[in-house]
Amino acid sequence: MSRILLGISFGLMMAALYLVFIYVPTEETMGVVQRIFYFHVPVAWVSFLAFFVVFIGSILFLWKRDEKWDMLARSSAEIGIVFTSLVLITGPIWAKPAWGVWWTWDARLTTTLIMWVIYVSYLMVRSFAVEESRGARFAAVVGIVGFVDIPITAIAITLWRTQHPRPVIFEGGLAPSMLLTLIICVAAFTLLYVYLLLQAISLKQAEADLGKISQALRG
Amino acid sequence: MRLPLRKAFVIAWKDILSESRTRDILSSVAVFALLTIVIFNFAFEPGSDNVELVAPGVLWVTFTFAGVLGLGRSFVFEKEKGCLEGLLLCPVDRDVVYLGKMLGSLAFMLAVEIIVVPIFLVLFDLPLFLPQLALITLLATVGFVSVGTLFSALAVNTRARDVMLPILFFPIVAPVIIAAVQASGLALEGQSWSTMSSWLQIMGVFDAIFIVISALVFEFVVEE
Amino acid sequence: MEADSSAIEVKSLTKAFGKQLALREVDLQVKGGAFLTLFGPNGAGKTTLIKVLATLLRPTTGTVRICGLDLSEYSIRVRREIGLVSHQPLLYDDLTAYENLQFWGRMYDVHHLDERIHNLVAMVGLSSRLHDRVRTFSRGMQQRISIVRALIHNPSVILLDEPETGLDRYASSMLKEILQSLNAEGRTVVMTTHNLETGLEMGNEVAILAGGRVVYQESKRRLSLASLQEAYHRYTGATL
Numbered sequence: 001m002s003r004i005l006l007g008i009s010f011g012l013m014m015a016a017l018y019l020v021f022i023y024v025p026t027e028e029t030m031g032v033v034q035r036i037f038y039f040h041v042p043v044a045w046v047s048f049l050a051f052f053v054v055f056i057g058s059i060l061f062l063w064k065r066d067e068k069w070d071m072l073a074r075s076s077a078e079i080g081i082v083f084t085s086l087v088l089i090t091g092p093i094w095a096k097p098a099w100g101v102w103w104t105w106d107a108r109l110t111t112t113l114i115m116w117v118i119y120v121s122y123l124m125v126r127s128f129a130v131e132e133s134r135g136a137r138f139a140a141v142v143g144i145v146g147f148v149d150i151p152i153t154a155i156a157i158t159l160w161r162t163q164h165p166r167p168v169i170f171e172g173g174l175a176p177s178m179l180l181t182l183i184i185c186v187a188a189f190t191l192l193y194v195y196l197l198l199q200a201i202s203l204k205q206a207e208a209d210l211g212k213i214s215q216a217l218r219g
Numbered sequence: 220m221r222l223p224l225r226k227a228f229v230i231a232w233k234d235i236l237s238e239s240r241t242r243d244i245l246s247s248v249a250v251f252a253l254l255t256i257v258i259f260n261f262a263f264e265p266g267s268d269n270v271e272l273v274a275p276g277v278l279w280v281t282f283t284f285a286g287v288l289g290l291g292r293s294f295v296f297e298k299e300k301g302c303l304e305g306l307l308l309c310p311v312d313r314d315v316v317y318l319g320k321m322l323g324s325l326a327f328m329l330a331v332e333i334i335v336v337p338i339f340l341v342l343f344d345l346p347l348f349l350p351q352l353a354l355i356t357l358l359a360t361v362g363f364v365s366v367g368t369l370f371s372a373l374a375v376n377t378r379a380r381d382v383m384l385p386i387l388f389f390p391i392v393a394p395v396i397i398a399a400v401q402a403s404g405l406a407l408e409g410q411s412w413s414t415m416s417s418w419l420q421i422m423g424v425f426d427a428i429f430i431v432i433s434a435l436v437f438e439f440v441v442e443e
Numbered sequence: 444m445e446a447d448s449s450a451i452e453v454k455s456l457t458k459a460f461g462k463q464l465a466l467r468e469v470d471l472q473v474k475g476g477a478f479l480t481l482f483g484p485n486g487a488g489k490t491t492l493i494k495v496l497a498t499l500l501r502p503t504t505g506t507v508r509i510c511g512l513d514l515s516e517y518s519i520r521v522r523r524e525i526g527l528v529s530h531q532p533l534l535y536d537d538l539t540a541y542e543n544l545q546f547w548g549r550m551y552d553v554h555h556l557d558e559r560i561h562n563l564v565a566m567v568g569l570s571s572r573l574h575d576r577v578r579t580f581s582r583g584m585q586q587r588i589s590i591v592r593a594l595i596h597n598p599s600v601i602l603l604d605e606p607e608t609g610l611d612r613y614a615s616s617m618l619k620e621i622l623q624s625l626n627a628e629g630r631t632v633v634m635t636t637h638n639l640e641t642g643l644e645m646g647n648e649v650a651i652l653a654g655g656r657v658v659y660q661e662s663k664r665r666l667s668l669a670s671l672q673e674a675y676h677r678y679t680g681a682t683l
Contacts (some may be wrong), residue, residue: 060437115391124386128377134443134462138373141436142387145366148432149391156394156421160401211462229549233542240576241562300530305592307499308533309550323623411573443500 002202005195012188015094019181036094038181044087044112045077050080051115051147054122067208069199070136070154073143074126075200078168079193081119087112103206114153118146223315230304232321234293235326236337237306244292251333252285274343277401279359279396284329286360290367293324294375303372303441321368321430328360350408351415357387357398358422362395365426368381369390369409369433373440391429398422450475450509450600450631451496456505458491465491467655474597477504478622478632480646482639488655489635493604496633509600509673523551526593528603533592534586538579540569540588543577544595551596563591567617575673582616590621601625603634607641611626619645639675643668653679 020038045213056071091109092102103109122142129135238244245358259277295356297303306316336356340347367388402418451473457464465488473479483489494500495507498518507514509521516557527533534543541560548556550667564570577585584608593601603622621643626632635652636642642649643663649671651659659679 072439090601114393117386119384121390125373125377126273126378130376130378133459134376137439138377141373144436145369145391145429145432149394149433151392152425152428156397160397163348168393173390179304181236186279204427212232215462226550229546233538233546236542237535237537300536301529303535304499304529304531305533305547308497308522308527309547311550311554312519380573385549428616429591442496 002198009191009195013189016185019184022175024181031098033094036090038185039088040094042186043083044194046189047080047083047087047184050076050083054143055147058140061140064207071201071204075197077119077122079196084112084116088116107161109155110157111154115150147218223311226311227315227318227322228359231322234323238327243269244289248285248289249334251279251288255281256339268395272374274407275400276347278339280398283396286363287388289328290324290371291384293320294371298375314434317434317437321364324368324408325364329366332356345407352403354401355406358426359395359399361394361426362422365429365433366391369437395422448475450510452508454506456507457502457503458495459503465655469657471657473631473633476629477648478626478646479648479650480642481635481650481652482642483652487652490604490653493602493635497602498522498523524599526598526601528593528606530591530608532589534577534585534588539574539576539578541573544591547592548595553596563594567591575655582609583611584611600631605635639671649677651675
């Protein structure tokens with residue numbers, strides 16, 4: 001099953017690379033650097049998707065008290081933080097040549113930054129907890145509170161930014177070829193995320209099984 | 220009044236009574252807040268143009284840090300004497316314990332603010348009697364305390380408790396800080412209620428949502 | 444509650460902390476009105492067991508019933524029946540003894556609270572210090588007030604976790620008297636301790652907990668100090 005997923009994901013990635021670098025025409029105002037858009041947007045989408053999965057996993061873990069939900073939440077957080085970091089890196093790389101500033105406190109980028117910090121606190125709480133199973137519960141609480149906070153933060157920041165306008169990020173319409181490229185890229189990254197998620201979960205499951213066996217042997 | 224809710228007030232009253240004996244936390248947090256404001260003054264040029272722009276930010280950054288300080292103490296002393304265990308032994312739901320601690324912290328924070336805000340307004344040469352500022356402060360403080368009580372109970376059970384609380388707290392209360400600063404700015408300019416209504420709504424919604432969520436998940440934080 | 448019914452019923456109780464098993468399939472029955480003394484070396488799980496009984500810890504697997512009520516379903520009702528005396532006094536330093544007891548009494552919905560406080564505090568001999576701050580009390584005095592706190596709501600089951608730790612001789616013997624009179628009233632008492640002699644004096648049943656399991660349980664009538672010491676050594680490899 002995961003082999004098939006890997007295969008499709010790989011295939012889509014190849015298609016995406018072709019579309020982004022060869023197929024799609026160069027955007028007129030920003031030039032070549034605009035192609036980052038096709039990575040930046042899907043990666044941003046996945047980072048929010050991953051947080052949503054953390055949210056659901058956390059709720060189910062606290063409700064059902066079954067370890068596997070915690071594994072899901074934790075794996076998604078580990079992958080999610082990587083994707084979020086990529087958003088925060090590709091953002092400035094795109095912004096500087098395109099608009100002349102490294103960072104703009106625009107709604108989306110700022111919300112992503114806050115989300116990144118919440119991800120960090122989610123992972124930190126686990127390692128700073130006195131005892132593992134308690135740490136998992138703490139993390140689940142952070143996952144729930146954090147996720148609910150994101151929309152409110154986004155609204156607050158958006159309202160704040162409309163009162164203090166700054167460089168506006170590209171908001172034009174998309175030509176059909178661009179739209180196609182974007183969709184393929186989103187699909188490719190989403191599948192990559194799912195593949196990584198399943199791998200991470202099965203790794204944790206194996207670790208847990210190993211732990212149980214060694215516990216039983218020690219008796 | 221529903222019986223369980225009454226017990227939340229019993230817990231809050233106990234905290235208030237205990238604090239009124241020593242006034243430890245109250246005085247140290249109030250002094251900290253005042254010092255922070257003074258230090259901020261050094262960071263900005265004393266000129267009338269700047270002041271109105273900067274003042275709301277100074278006020279709310281100060282209260283954010285002072286709040287973390289005060290909230291951190293709320294559960295430390297419970298844990299030290301094993302009293303948190305005692306509260307968990309009582310025949311009450313955990314959300315009632317949360318509510319009680321939250322109300323106690325709220326009372327305490329409001330006491331600090333009643334002292335600090337007038338001094339702040341005097342230091343910055345701003346108008347003193349502003350009902351809008353009072354409401355903004357109330358809403359924002361409820362927001363801080365709602366999440367802060369939950370995270371304080373959490374942080375006290377971790378190894379780096381002094382660091383853990385701010386790391387958890389700051390990103391979550393970001394919308395409250397933004398709203399409080401913006402609304403305070405409008406209030407200090409003497410604007411009407413309608414201009415700041417959306418900020419007040421954001422804070423109100425935040426407060427309602429996070430009191431409910433924190434009360435629901437509190438039991439998972441305190442159980443061993 | 445009839446004297447023969449079980450006040451405490453523990454079946455296959457396991458408690459895990461992450462990967463560590465603190466309690467392994469513990470089976471324990473304590474009849475109403477019994478006084479059980481639980482011995483065991485450090486790390487055997489005595490405190491963990493007491494905490495599970497006090498509803499402070501959730502079982503990982505297994506069931507626990509107190510006064511016929513399952514802990515996981517009826518935890519609030521069960522808590523009304525339990526009084527816990529642990530290492531820490533569970534008292535607020537800056538409040539007076541009276542205020543502390545008033546607080547706990549209100550949390551337990553105790554009727555005629557004022558009267559009850561005065562009576563119980565007189566029983567432990569601290570009436571003169573009732574309105575002094577707990578901060579000014581010695582450890583022994585704090586422990587005595589802590590016992591009042593545990594009794595304020597008239598629980599039928601009293602749990603004690605090494606209560607004589609740090610107590611001087613006077614406080615220790617007062618504790619013994621109080622516990623014996625409580626037991627005579629029909630309350631069930633479960634006490635963990637290191638001290639074999641005291642334990643044997645007070646209880647009418649003893650049990651030994653080792654490695655998270657109850658390895659020995661016997662009624663006092665059939666025991667002597669020597670046989671208990673021997674059993675302890677046999678099961679735990681240590682001497683008390």
